[in-house]
Each structure stands twice: as structure tokens, then as C-alpha cells.
Amino acid sequence: MTNRAVALDRKLFAKVASTGGPRAERVLPCLSEAADHGKVWGMCAALLATSGDRAARRGALRGSGALAIASLLGNTLGKDLTRRRRPDLTGVPRGRRLTRLPHTTSFPSGHAASAAAFAFSRVYTGVHHPSDVLAGVALGVGAAAATCHWWPRTGPDAGEPRERHRVRVPALPGGKGLYVVVNRHSGAGVPGRQSSADRIRALLPRAEILEPGDGQELTDVLRTAARSAEREGGALGVCGGDGTVGAAAVVARARSLPLAVFAGGTHNHFAKDVGVAEFTDTVRAVRNGTAIHADLATASPRITFLNTFSLGAYPELVRLRERWEKRVGKPVASLLALLRVLPAARPFTVTADGRPQRLWLLFAGNGVYEPAGLVPLRRPLLDEGLLDIRTVSAERRLARTRLIAAAALGTLGKSRVYRVRHTRSLTLTPGTDAGSIAYDGEATDAPAELTLGKGSGGIDVYSP
Secondary structure (H helix, E strand, O other), X not given: OXXXXXXXXXXXXXXXXXXXXXXXXXXXXXXXXXXXXXXXXXHHHHHHHOOOOHHHHHHHHHHHHXXXXXXXXXXXXXXXXXXXXXXXXXXXXXXXXXXXXXXEEOOOOHHHHHHHHOOOOOOOOOOOOHHHHHHHHHHHHHHHHHHHHHOOOOOOOOOOOOOOOEEEOOOOHHHOOEEEEEOOOOOOOOOOOOOHHHHHHHHOOOOEEEOOOOOOOHHHHHHHHHHHHHHHOOEEEEEEOHHHHHHHHHHHHHHOOOEEEEEOOOOOHHHHHHOOOOHHHHHHHHHHOEEEEEOOEEEEOOEEEOOEEEEEOHHHHHHHHHHHHHHHOHHHHHHHHHHHHHHHOOOEEEEXXXXXXXXXXXXXXEOXXXXXXXXXXXXXXXXXXXXXXXXXXXXXXXXXXXXXXXXHHOOHHHOOOEEEEEEOOEEEEEOOOOOEEEEOOEEEEOOOOEEEEEOOOOEEEEOO
16 A cells, blocks of 8 residues: 555544444444354344345345355455554554454455445444455455356346337227136145136126136137137237146137236246236236237147247256245256256257257257356347257266356356357257157157247237
8 A cells, every 4th residue: 555545544543443432332342243254244144034035035145145255355365465464553442442353454354345245334443444444345345246147136126128029909998808718727826815717807807717627628718718809809818827828829829819918827937028927917918908029939830839948957957946946046046956957867869950969958948038047037038039049068078067167157158068049940850868858847758850940920918
């Protein structure tokens, strides 16, 4: 530090040390000692983690990670770079001092780095120079920001969404002209709560609600509803999970009808991407007649998918990730699922666009997903006309180990075993060892040849 900076540092210390009263002399030393080894912030993380709120749990996990990074850098690299004596406490009341302290201090302050990383500031109590604290704050803020490299933010604060292709569809006040097919078997169900059909009736009293009875095929009921909606110039509605919505989308496209999606499944990936995660979102769009256009992807004449298609270990990876993501967040859950699935997985052979390959997994998204790693979270656009192809090669040495290391370090974009590309179509010839295919939560035997692409036209989906 320059002589001028040192002088300013001492002046600030003298100013702070001369302030405060008897209460500060009692409280501040105790508070500072409580911050040792991250105890205060650990308690804050524990309280957030047990709050029952998903956002609070994510904040606790992110904060703990930032705390670990900041403490590691501040207490190892910082101490090695600068060996600095504690401030001169001459003239500072004894009650305001901390005892049992080493003679040297660190620049930057590891305490302040930890505090800033967990959204607090280090309260100066005579243990560090002011510049130690400011440098620690900068280090802590940097550590907190670094967590976004491994754990991208989601939600309304994650950035401005890209402009979507909006279309006008019939506005249906009260739901008049809307025929909604409710799949009672979708989702886990919540005992004691109002059924999905009753909720929709309460929100849209003029809509027609149809529920397949015992022995009735869902597709038959969807076609009946679509014919009625077409006669009235209305719309087809569906309440269920992604598989149910996919079946309804095929019927809606055949009749050129707009589709109203009520998220009634377990995960509702398509509904979330459309922006109708709650029934009230769909109701608002139906009343106002606002919608977006969405592509439908095909894998064969009999397979249409709204979200994803996969070969190999990916379906099991997704299943485990979705089981754990509410507790630890999607990125951490994906890494844990990877550690569970890959050691027991078996590579398979497939010919992709005429090129034979040996893979651990193959993923195809209906549209470009973000981010580009192993955690496809969201689709900004649903009508780009592109497929998002992601593969993990089994042809390189230590491919699984390299993949797990790249996923943990956030360097998948540079990995030679993990590839991402965007294309309009892809022809696949799975080998006999490829096993089954999975699409939108459904599984079936792999045909001899598949051509992934976009079907003729898409659908208009109500979106607020």
C-alpha cells in the first residue's frame, strides 16, 4: 500500500475506534468472535434451509458455497500474500478489544470476505484495518458472483427473456367455447384438496369439462372435445402432465385449434416454458385471447414430443435429478445424479446422420434449451425450428471421469466428451444395445431408424 493509503487507513481506524458507547463495547466483541469460522453465517444457512421455502433453501446453499470459496481464498492465499500486523490498539478501551488474537492480520480480511459472501458486512471491531475489511468485502462479493458460474440463476431475476412470437387467438370470457379434457391420473394428487376439474369450473364457469371414464381412451375424449370446440370456434383445453399435453397438442394441430394448458402433472415442463405454471396464468390468457406459437417435434410417424427425446442413461439421470432438485437445486442434483448413474451405465452404439458413434447418452430438445450444460432448465423460445442435440461420447479414455470433473468445475463447454449442437433434423439408427427411448416422460422400444425433426406446423398455446 502507498504511504497515503496507509495514512488514510490509520485515520479511518482511529475514527471508528473512538466511536461507540458501553453497549457497543459489550456487543461488538461478542459479535466479532461469533463470526469466527463462519459460525454466524452457518446458523443463518441452517435457518434458511429449514424454513420450508424453496428459494430460501437455494439461498442457503448458494451462500454456503460462496462462504467456502471466500474463506478458502481469504485465509490461505490472502494470508500468504500479505503478513500484516494487527492495528495498534493504543487508546482503544479494553472492553472493546478482542483477546487471544495473533499479532498478524490478513489482507484481505477472511472474516469480511465470508460475511460479504453471505450478504452481510464485516463490522469493524478493532481486529482489522479498514482496508482489510474493504478488500474482504470485494473478495466476498466476487465469491458470491462466482457461484453463478456453476449455478446459473433462474426466475424473474435471471435476465430479460427473449421476445417471443405472440399470436392472437379467440378470447373466451368465462371459458365459453373452451372444452377442457382433464386426466385424473396425471400428477401425484393431493388428498383433501379441490380436484383439478372443480378448480377449472370455479375459474371458468362457462367452460365444458370432460373427464375420461373407466375404459375410455384419452385420445378419443380429446378428439370429441376438439370437434365440439371447432364447431363453436373455440379452443381445446387439457389438464395433465407433459404426456397428456403432448397427446392434446397432436389433436389440436390436426384441427388447427389453439390449446389451453392447465398444469396438472408432476413436473409440467412444457407449461412452465409456456408461462402457465399456475391455473390462474392459463385463465388470464384465455380471457384475454393471448398466445404464443410452439413447435412440435417428431421422432417417427407415431412419436411426437413437446420437450425432450433421449437415448441411453439420460432418462434415469433426469428421474434422479427431479427427485432431488427440490432439496438441493437442479445443478447440484444433476451432479449427484451423474455420480449415481454413470458408474452403472453401459455405452451404446448409434449411427447419427451416417456417422457411427459410441455414446453414454443422447439428448434432443424440442427447441434450444438454456444453459448449455447437463442441466437444461428452460427454453426462451418455442418456435425456433431447431433441435438441441447433446451427446456424451464413450470413445475417449476416462470419458465418464472427465465428464463428471467438467460438470463439477463448470467447464462442460470446453470438454471433448460433451458436445452440443443445434440442427433442424437428425437421422438416428440405434444399435441393438441402445435399449429403449424416452420422450416427454414416456418410454418405448427404439425403432430400427428414427428421424428427429419438426412436424408440419406447430400449435398456438394460450400464454399470458
